Every structure is written in C-alpha cells, then in structure tokens.
Amino acid sequence: MAEKQEKAFAKKVFDKLATVYPEVHPALEYTTAFQLLIATILSAQCTDARVNIVTETLFKKYKKPQDYISVAQEELEKDIFSTGFYRMKAKNIQGCCKSLIENYNGKVPKDFDELVKLPGVGRKTASVVAGNAFGIPAIAVDTHVIRLSNLLGFIDSKDQTKIEFRLKELLPESYWVNSSHWLATHGREVCFARHPQCHECVIAKLCPSFNPQSNMKGKK
C-alpha cells in the first residue's frame, strides 16, 4: 500500500478514536511539570491508577527537588513502595532531583534530549513530560501503543523507538501528543491484551486484526 493511503488510514483511525475519547489528559494526576516527571518515573511497569494512589500522599510530603534528596533513599523507598521496583525508582528519583538542581536550576528541562539524560527517564517518560507538561509535539510509546500499533497494522515491530518514529511519519504533529492517549486509553478500556473486546470496538471495521469471535466470554 502506498504511503499516502497509510497516512489516510491512520488519520481515519485516530479521528474516530478522537470522537470516542474527547478527554485527552494523562491518566496520571499532577499539577506541575515536576510532579508529572515524578509520577511518570513511578509509572514504569506500574498502572497509572496505582501511581495516583501513591502520589496523592507523596506530593504532600515532597514539593521541590530538594525535598526528595534531603531524605534517606530508604525513606523514599517506603513512600513509593507499592509502585514496584522501588529501590531503583527511589535511586532514580533522587538522581533526577540532584541533576535538576545541579544542571537545570531546579526546573524540569523542556528539551526532549535533556529529559532523556535524567536517570529513570527513557523515551516514553520524556515524551509524556515534553508533550503534556510543555505542549511540545511528542509521542509516548507505552505497552498499549506498541500492541495497538501492531494490531492496526501501522508497523510490524515491537521496537518502541521504531514505533514512535513510524507514528510520527504517519500523523501530523497536531495529533502526536493525543495519539498516544487515544491508543493507550483504547488499549486499557477496550482492546485488552488478553481478550480484546472487538464487539464493542469503534474501530473494529478499520482494524486488520478484527476478530468477531473475540470476547464472547461470559455470554452463553
């Protein structure tokens, strides 16, 4: 298929998702770029719902980068325990905060290439912060985006970076930030990894992987 058709197809898919998910803010709770950075680091291999439970109290105790490095790593570990990988995350958050203070005047850098230099911040996390806190066009590729991009035939690859660049060539910049929200939301609410709910999927007709048998569980 020609590239032009692929782009038209992608646009069709995302325009449809846009009508179903008009609310496009992240599922993570935050009020500042710094909070979003911390929440997104915590969300690695953890559900956003769980992160929100932890940050509700965490953000009352820790306001500035300085607050995170003025406690022992063990104390921060206890405060983020239930998000999993707590030793590494505590270490990364403290490393992040040190770097923010030493290299960025205590502010979260807006530049993607600076963000990925922070410990615990990969392309996904950097894209979430750049896109949602600073309005810089970026596509956050999480596990849902990987799965749905393959199911929808945008790409045949599990490589996070390749998928990010593929979606970027398929979509106009104005779609970038929202595109990952739409795919992630759709992945979380309808197109589950286990039993995709194809019967109630609004883009089933467009989806090359549409399976009418999908999800008959429970309905005899």
Place this chain on the structure above:
DNA sequence: CTCCCGATAT
C-alpha cells in the same frame, strides 16, 4: 538479554 518488584485478575 537480564535484572529490577508489588498489585491484581484468573
């Protein structure tokens, strides 16, 4: 490719 780890669904 392996390690890091708890919460929840089945």
Place this chain on the structure above:
DNA sequence: ATATCAGGAG
C-alpha cells in the same frame, strides 16, 4: 497458585 500488568538501565 500463577499469570499478567506495566519501562528503563546495564
């Protein structure tokens, strides 16, 4: 009891 969810670093 066990599978599955969910990214980044070395």
